[in-house]
Amino acid sequence: MGLWARLGAVLFGDTASAGDPNGWLIRAVNGGKTHAGTAVSEHNAMMLPVVYACINRIANPIARFPIKIMRPKAGGGVEEVTDHPLSRRLGARPNDLMSSRTLRKTVQGHALTWGNGYVEIERNGRGQAVNLWPLLPWNTNPVRQADRFFYRTRIDGTQFEIPHDDVLHVMDVSQDGYIGRSPVFLAREALGMALALEQFGAKFFANDMKSGGFLMHPGKLSANAQGNLAKPKGERAGKDQRTDAGALLDRQGGLDNAHRVKVLEEGMKFIQTTIPPEDAQFLSTREFQIAEIARMYDVPLILLQSHEKSTSWGTGIEQLMIGFVRQTIDPWVGAWEQEMNWKLFTEEERRQGYFVKFNMNALLRGDSASRSKFYREMFSVGGMSPNQILTLEDFDPIGPMGDHHFVPTNYSTIENAIANVGRTVSAPPNPDAPQNREETP
Structure with missing residues (x-):
C-alpha cells in the first residue's frame, strides 16, 4: 500500500469500491438495489410509515422517562444529587440548543436506524460533565489503533478525534462489541419489499387502477391512428411530443386522464398480462410486511394500529404495555444507563456511587x-x-x-x-x- 493509500486509510478508514452495495457511499446515496428492485438506506427507511411508527414507539418512552442523578445515602437507601453540574440539565436541557427529550429521541432514533447513537460529553476544568451533544452516526465511527481507542467524527466539514470516555455510545446488536449493526441494513430485503409494495400500489392507482398489459392490433397501426392515440383529442403534437404507438399509455393513462373515455383505434384489443392486485393478495402481503418490520423492532402489532394478529401477552392493553416495556424498552434503557453511569462521572464520583436512573414506574404500575x-x-x-x-x-x-x-x-x-x-x-x-x-x- 502506498503512502497516500495509507494516509487515506488513517483519515477515512478502509477503502471500498464505489459500486459495492454494502459500502457507505451506495448506502448514503440510495442504499443500493434490493432483490425487490427498490433502494433501501438508513435515510429513506423512515419513509415507510411502519418504520417511523416503530421508532416512535420505542424512542418516545425513552425520551419521556424522568431521569435523575442519584447516590447512596449514609443511613441506607438513595437520594437525588442536586449539586452536580448536570443535575438540573440532564432531565431538562442537556445543552443550550435542545431539550432532554429532543436529544434522547434523536440519539435513540439513530440507534434504531443506523445501529449506533453517539453523544459527545462536554466537560469542565474538573472533568465533570456539563453538556451533552448528539453526533451524526454517518459521520462518526469508533477507531481502535494499537492501544488507542477513540471516536472519529466530522462536524461542519472538520474532522475531530474524541476520547473514548467522552462519547456515550448506545447500540444494540454488534459483532465486535465496538460498533452496532444497522437494523435497516440487516432487514433491507424486508424493507425493500415493503417499499416495492408502496410503489406498486401508487402506480396501480396512477394507472386508473388497471393492471399492466399490451394492445393487440389486427394489422399495422396507421400513422393517423398513432397520432390520435398519442395525444388527447384537440391537443396538437408539438416538437417535444412523442407520436409513436408506445406513447399512448403515457397519453391516456395517469390520474389526469382517469375519467376520460379511451378509444382503441382500428380494432385493437387490450390484453392484460399482470395479475390483478386482488388476485395477488396485495393487501395481505402489505400486512405481512408490516408484521415483518414490527418483528424486526420487537413492537407489538396492536401498538402500530394493526389488528391482523392478536397478542398473547395477557388479556388487556395494560398487560401488553407492561410486557412491551420489559421486553423492548428496558434493554434500551439499560444500554443508556450503563453508558451514562460509567462515562458521565469522574473517578471520584463513581467511588461515591453516583449513578443515573430512568424512572419507568409510570409505564409499569398497571x-x-x-x-x-x-x-x-x-x-x-x-x-x-x-x-x-x-x-x-x-x-x-x-x-x-x-x-x-x-x-x-x-x-x-x-x-x-x-x-x-x-x-x-x-x-x-x-x-x-x-x-x-x-x-x-
Whole structure:
C-alpha cells in the first residue's frame, strides 16, 4: 500500500469500491438495489410509515422517562444529587440548543436506524460533565489503533478525534462489541419489499387502477391512428411530443386522464398480462410486511394500529404495555444507563456511587385497582412507607412522619412469639414451695 493509500486509510478508514452495495457511499446515496428492485438506506427507511411508527414507539418512552442523578445515602437507601453540574440539565436541557427529550429521541432514533447513537460529553476544568451533544452516526465511527481507542467524527466539514470516555455510545446488536449493526441494513430485503409494495400500489392507482398489459392490433397501426392515440383529442403534437404507438399509455393513462373515455383505434384489443392486485393478495402481503418490520423492532402489532394478529401477552392493553416495556424498552434503557453511569462521572464520583436512573414506574404500575392492592400489601408488611407510595404516584409527600414504616400490632416474629408464650403460660403449682401470702387476723 502506498503512502497516500495509507494516509487515506488513517483519515477515512478502509477503502471500498464505489459500486459495492454494502459500502457507505451506495448506502448514503440510495442504499443500493434490493432483490425487490427498490433502494433501501438508513435515510429513506423512515419513509415507510411502519418504520417511523416503530421508532416512535420505542424512542418516545425513552425520551419521556424522568431521569435523575442519584447516590447512596449514609443511613441506607438513595437520594437525588442536586449539586452536580448536570443535575438540573440532564432531565431538562442537556445543552443550550435542545431539550432532554429532543436529544434522547434523536440519539435513540439513530440507534434504531443506523445501529449506533453517539453523544459527545462536554466537560469542565474538573472533568465533570456539563453538556451533552448528539453526533451524526454517518459521520462518526469508533477507531481502535494499537492501544488507542477513540471516536472519529466530522462536524461542519472538520474532522475531530474524541476520547473514548467522552462519547456515550448506545447500540444494540454488534459483532465486535465496538460498533452496532444497522437494523435497516440487516432487514433491507424486508424493507425493500415493503417499499416495492408502496410503489406498486401508487402506480396501480396512477394507472386508473388497471393492471399492466399490451394492445393487440389486427394489422399495422396507421400513422393517423398513432397520432390520435398519442395525444388527447384537440391537443396538437408539438416538437417535444412523442407520436409513436408506445406513447399512448403515457397519453391516456395517469390520474389526469382517469375519467376520460379511451378509444382503441382500428380494432385493437387490450390484453392484460399482470395479475390483478386482488388476485395477488396485495393487501395481505402489505400486512405481512408490516408484521415483518414490527418483528424486526420487537413492537407489538396492536401498538402500530394493526389488528391482523392478536397478542398473547395477557388479556388487556395494560398487560401488553407492561410486557412491551420489559421486553423492548428496558434493554434500551439499560444500554443508556450503563453508558451514562460509567462515562458521565469522574473517578471520584463513581467511588461515591453516583449513578443515573430512568424512572419507568409510570409505564409499569398497571391499573389503579392493581396498584392499590400492591401498595396495601407492601404497606401492611412494612415494606413501603406512605411517602414512598405517594412518590410512585407522583403525589407530594406528607412530611417526615410519612417516612415511617408501619406493621399491624397483632403481627410478631417467631422469636417474640415464643418469648411471649413463656411469659404468659403459668407453671404447675409446687406444694413444697414456700407460700408468701399474709395471714389474716
